[in-house]
Amino acid sequence: MKKLLLITALGLSFAFAGSVAPADNAQYQKECASCHFGYQPALLSKASWEKVMGNLSDHFGTDASLGKVESEQILSYLVSNAGSGKITANNSTMQITKSPYFIKEHRKIPAKFIEQKEVNSIANCLACHTTADKGNYSERAIVIPNYGRWE
Ligand code: HEC
Ligand code: HEC
Structure with a gap:
């Protein structure tokens, strides 16, 4: 039980290290x-x-x-x-995609990876952030279609 509470507390303190509440x-x-x-x-x-x-x-x-x-x-x-x-x-x-922070984070992605049919729009978060539906946008979980992991 104690362990569980600790994990929850850590999860909450995550607030923004590439992660938001689902x-x-x-x-x-x-x-x-x-x-x-x-x-x-x-x-x-x-x-x-x-x-x-x-x-x-x-x-x-x-x-x-x-x-x-x-x-x-x-x-x-x-x-x-x-x-x-x-x-x-x-x-x-x-639009989330108009935030200066968002623009800065995504500025290095070549246009062809956004325009390709598997992505189609920079607002299609889940196409690259494989855990976006859980609110997790951390770099480790980014896989760009036809490119691969982003390091
Ligand atoms: C009938 C389809 C449809 C429904 C239902 C819908 N949306 Fe959208 N929404 C869109 C389309 C299309 C876009 C533009 C996506 C793009 O630019 O790739 C969009 C974009 C957005 C964006 C901006 C994304 C960005 O940062 O560019 C937000 C925020 C959003 N929708 C919120 C909502 C909310 C809240 C609801 C429910 C009340 C909702 N949507 C329901 C079609 C829909
Ligand atoms: C074409 C693929 C792609 C799409 C679509 C995309 N992202 Fe990203 N995102 C990336 C890449 C690549 C990075 C890492 C950039 C870097 O650090 O150089 C990133 C970084 C981020 C970060 C910062 C993560 C961190 O750990 O600092 C957040 C938050 C984020 N994206 C949210 C979103 C949201 C929300 C959407 C949809 C509205 C979205 N992204 C759409 C590829 C994408």
Whole structure:
């Protein structure tokens, strides 16, 4: 039991060493992880999530609207778990991929690896971060299709 508690404490203190809390809300997974994987709430700030949820009918060229109640419940889940710190700093847009930290981390990836069909968009996190669905973005778990491990 003691051991278990220690592991949990270590897990939490991880806060950001390439790792964020997993998206553990069933409603969010159902509604927001069908077209793309469920981006973890900590990847965007509160202001960003408010914008995303306020513009669902015009969502990146598609209509992702929800009923009022569902939309309010999901917004509440997102804002109460929203991120702060380097990953969201100076980004109040609707895109994780517009954060200065995100741009800096990804600037060395040759365009051909992003444009290829296996990836297609830099917003397709799971194509390269093999453990992105668990909130783990650490370098050790990066495998770029047709390139391999990133060292
Ligand atoms: C009908 C399909 C669809 C649904 C449902 C959907 N999305 Fe999206 N979403 C998209 C598309 C398409 C993009 C653009 C992806 C790209 O640029 O590769 C996108 C992009 C995003 C981005 C920006 C990613 C980035 O950093 O560039 C966020 C954040 C996002 N969606 C959140 C949500 C949330 C929250 C929900 C649920 C309320 C949701 N999406 C539901 C289609 C959808
Ligand atoms: C084309 C492959 C690719 C895609 C798609 C991609 N990444 Fe990355 N990501 C990388 C690589 C490669 C690095 C390591 C860069 C370096 O350190 O030089 C990285 C680094 C990171 C880091 C820093 C990790 C650390 O340990 O410091 C985070 C966080 C991250 N990515 C999140 C994301 C998120 C969130 C998405 C989707 C919105 C995404 N990435 C999409 C390849 C990708």
